[in-house]
Amino acid sequence: MNKKAIICNHVSYQKNSEQILTDISGEIIKGNITTFVGPSGAGKTTFFKLLNGLLSPSEGSINIDGKPIESYSPIDLRRTVGIALQEATMTNATVRENLMLPYQLSNRTFNDKIANHLINQVGLSNDVLSKQTNDLSGGQRQKLSIARTLANQPKILLLDEITSSLDRLSQTGIETLIKNINTEYGTTILWITHNLQQAIDVGHDTWVMVNGQVIEKGPSELLENPKTELVREFVKGVHK
Amino acid sequence: MNYLTLSITLIFVLIPFVLSKTLKLELGKDIIIATTRSIIQLLAVGYLLQYVFEVKHPIFILAMISLMIGAATQNARRKGVSIKGITWKLILTFTTIELLTQGILLGLAITPATPQYIIPISGMIIGNSMVLSILFLNRFTDEISDKEDQIELYLSLGATPKQAIHRHLITSIKASTIPTIENQKTIGLVQLPGMMSGQIIAGAAPVQAVQFQLLIIFLLLTTAVVTSIILGFLSYPTLFNDRMQLTDQNN
Numbered sequence: 001m002n003k004k005a006i007i008c009n010h011v012s013y014q015k016n017s018e019q020i021l022t023d024i025s026g027e028i029i030k031g032n033i034t035t036f037v038g039p040s041g042a043g044k045t046t047f048f049k050l051l052n053g054l055l056s057p058s059e060g061s062i063n064i065d066g067k068p069i070e071s072y073s074p075i076d077l078r079r080t081v082g083i084a085l086q087e088a089t090m091t092n093a094t095v096r097e098n099l100m101l102p103y104q105l106s107n108r109t110f111n112d113k114i115a116n117h118l119i120n121q122v123g124l125s126n127d128v129l130s131k132q133t134n135d136l137s138g139g140q141r142q143k144l145s146i147a148r149t150l151a152n153q154p155k156i157l158l159l160d161e162i163t164s165s166l167d168r169l170s171q172t173g174i175e176t177l178i179k180n181i182n183t184e185y186g187t188t189i190l191w192i193t194h195n196l197q198q199a200i201d202v203g204h205d206t207w208v209m210v211n212g213q214v215i216e217k218g219p220s221e222l223l224e225n226p227k228t229e230l231v232r233e234f235v236k237g238v239h240k
Numbered sequence: 241m242n243y244l245t246l247s248i249t250l251i252f253v254l255i256p257f258v259l260s261k262t263l264k265l266e267l268g269k270d271i272i273i274a275t276t277r278s279i280i281q282l283l284a285v286g287y288l289l290q291y292v293f294e295v296k297h298p299i300f301i302l303a304m305i306s307l308m309i310g311a312a313t314q315n316a317r318r319k320g321v322s323i324k325g326i327t328w329k330l331i332l333t334f335t336t337i338e339l340l341t342q343g344i345l346l347g348l349a350i351t352p353a354t355p356q357y358i359i360p361i362s363g364m365i366i367g368n369s370m371v372l373s374i375l376f377l378n379r380f381t382d383e384i385s386d387k388e389d390q391i392e393l394y395l396s397l398g399a400t401p402k403q404a405i406h407r408h409l410i411t412s413i414k415a416s417t418i419p420t421i422e423n424q425k426t427i428g429l430v431q432l433p434g435m436m437s438g439q440i441i442a443g444a445a446p447v448q449a450v451q452f453q454l455l456i457i458f459l460l461l462t463t464a465v466v467t468s469i470i471l472g473f474l475s476y477p478t479l480f481n482d483r484m485q486l487t488d489q490n491n
Contacts, residue, residue, distance in 0.1 A: 052396055056483055074484035079398040089393040105399045152398060 004063070005030040005156055005188040006051065011060035013046055013212075020046045021212045024060070028156075028205075033182050033189040035203030035220060037196060039234060043212040044192045045086065048158045051190070053077040065155060079106070082154030086161040086192075088145040090133035095119065095144055098133060102151040114151075122147040122177055139170030143177065150181070157181065159191040163198070171195070175202050196223050196238050210234060250275075293355050301355050305362050309334045312370035320377035324478040330373060333470045337369045337463055338362060350455065361459070364435075368420075368460050372467040375416035380472065383408045384479060391486055401480040409476055413468040420464035424457055433457075 006028035013021040021043045028034050036044045049055040050062065053074050062069040064081060072080065090098055099118050103110035116126050122143040128136065136144065142162045149157065159178065163171040175198060182189050193199050199206050203220040208231050216222055216231050226232045253275045260267040292300040313330040320326040342358065342365075344350070351357040384391070387408055394404035427433060432440075435456060439449035481487050 053483065054392060054396060054485060056485065074395075075398045075400065078396055083396045085389075085393065085396065087389060089389045091390065091393075101394075102397045105394070105397055105403055148397070 003030040004028065005032075005065060006190075007063040009061045009063075011047075011050065011057045011062060013043070013050060013055065014058040019212060021050075021057075024214050026207065026214060026217050028188060028190060030065075030188050031182070031186050032204040033178065033191060033202055034205040034207060035199035036190060036192045036207050036209060037194070037199050037223070037234075038209035038215075039237075042209040044209050045160055047209070048083060048160055048190065048192065051156070052081050052083040052158060054083075079152040080154055081156045081158060082149040082152050083158040084142070084145045084149045084160065084162055086164065088138075088141040088162070090141065090144070093133065094129070095131050095133060095136070096129040098144060098148055099129075099151060102148060106152075118147045118151055119144075121150065121181075123173060137170070139166050139173060142166065142170075142174060146174075146177065146181075154187065156188045156190065159189065161192050161194065164194055171198065178202060194238070196235060199223060208234065289355075289359065292359065296355060301358055304355075304359050305338060305366070308363055308366045309338070312366050312373075316370050316373040316377065319374050320381065320475070322381055323377070323475045326377075326475070329471060329474040332474065333373065333467055334366050334369050336470055337365060337467055340466065341365050341459055341462060345459075361456070364456060365459060365463050368463045369467045372416055372420070372464050373471055375419070376412055376468045376471055377475075379415045380409070380412040380475065383412050388486065395484060395486065401477065401484055405476045405479065409472045413465075413472050416468045417464045420460060424461065427457065 004027045008024050008026050011021060011024040012019070024047065036047070038044055046055065050057055051064070051069075053069065053072070064072065064077065069077065091101065096115050099115055100110045102108075103114070115129055119126060119129060124140060124143055124147070128140065128144075133141065133144065145162070146157075146159070163174050166174065178189060178191065179202060181187050191199075191203065193202075200220045200223055205218060206220040206223055207217040208215050208223075208226075210230055215228055216226060222231075223235055226235055253271065257268055257271050259265070260271065288304075292304060309331060312334055313327060316330050317326050320330075323329070342362065345361065346353050346358075351361065384405075391404045391408065395401075433453050433456075436449045436453035439452065440446055479487060
């Protein structure tokens with residue numbers, strides 16, 4: 001039987017009386033790559049923030065690795081469930097200093113060997129370590145953002161539209177990187193993407209979200225033959 | 241100066257008033273209100289101070305200082321309405337500053353423990369602390385809303401609220417205290433400080449006036465730095481909830 005990395009039970013989230021997420025239930029299988037697709041404003045990023053503990057559900061429960069999310073300290077939760085945000089926010093410093101950040105925050109030793117390992121792990125050379133993050137390309141920034149999140153050795157990695165602003169070549173590079181992280185470290189990966197082909201190619205499973213609800217979920221091939229009219233419309237709209 | 245001489249000084253109100261009328265600046269109403277208010281407020285304070293100085297009872301000194309703290313809080317709190325409990329945080333900040341500075345001044349017998357010294361110096365301290373609070377709150381609330389993504393990044397990587405906010409807190413503290421420090425660098429070169437000028441006009445020896453002015457400058461330096469630090473460290477925890485999440489300031 002497959003182990004569950006995440007179990008959601010009737011999760012809803014409301015902000016300023018606006019319903020963002022409604023009654024989300026489902027399981028994420030440990031060690032899988034699960035892609036999340038859906039139109040903008042469907043609540044995908046909000047859902048990821050609930051999993052990383054940047055937000056808390058208004059209703060329902062979330063279990064991470066067999067334990068209720070509230071039983072984790074916020075800091076432990078965020079290190080267990082790492083998130084690379086869409087904007088790849090950087091501190092205004094060098095690549096090395098950005099990689100050092102998770103180590104500084106947890107008072108762990110950081111040295112050149114660790115810096116080299118982290119940056120090579122995402123397919124970048126040691127030369128970029130001394131660069132200012134402003135001088136990096138979009139693809140390099142995203143890779144650095146992933147490397148920085150991996151510095152906490154998360155069991156679950158959340159990737160929020162990290163390839164949306166990249167050219168095809170950079171996207172392929174990131175796809176390969178994600179697959180490698182998944183196979184090499186057994187990291188459970190949840191990935192929001194607007195690219196349906198990417199969702200099918202990289203994901204084991206896919207959740208389709210529309211208007212704050214999960215409309216369909218299952219093996220990623222579901223995107224080739226959607227069961228519901230809503231998802232069929234969404235897929236058709238993306239392919240237009 | 242007698243009241244006749246004082247009334248002649250209204251010529252300095254008449255000049256901007258006439259200019260405003262001639263050039264259609266539409267400042268006339270504001271000039272009249274400002275002049276009337278300053279006459280009433282300052283004369284009232286003058287008579288009040290005269291009474292307090294004569295009576296010399298500590299309760300009146302405390303009442304005057306409480307009034308100053310209340311007015312300063314009322315004025316500064318508008319800039320920090322998004323920070324939970326800003327009113328008592330400001331009251332605590334002004335009270336701490338007042339106790340710290342007067343404690344040193346009176347405790348080390350730097351100034352005499354008389355209302356003539358305690359009240360004007362308290363006014364300068366609390367007034368300066370109020371301006372600093374407004375500067376700090378302006379900068380801090382802007383910093384939080386502009387750099388929300390940075391704070392979220394730190395939190396997402398497992399930072400404590402203090403770690404996540406630290407850089408922005410320091411930036412706000414520095415930004416609010418810089419004007420005081422910069423002002424002190426040019427003091428005496430560009431303009432003579434009001435209090436020192438007042439003492440000289442009243443007949444004090446310039447060196448003695450300078451000595452007293454230096455005391456005030458040093459006091460205001462402490463006031464500036466300590467105000468921003470106290471207010472900063474009192475304010476930042478209210479930006480987070482018990483799950484170390486950034487609370488929505490618009491809620």
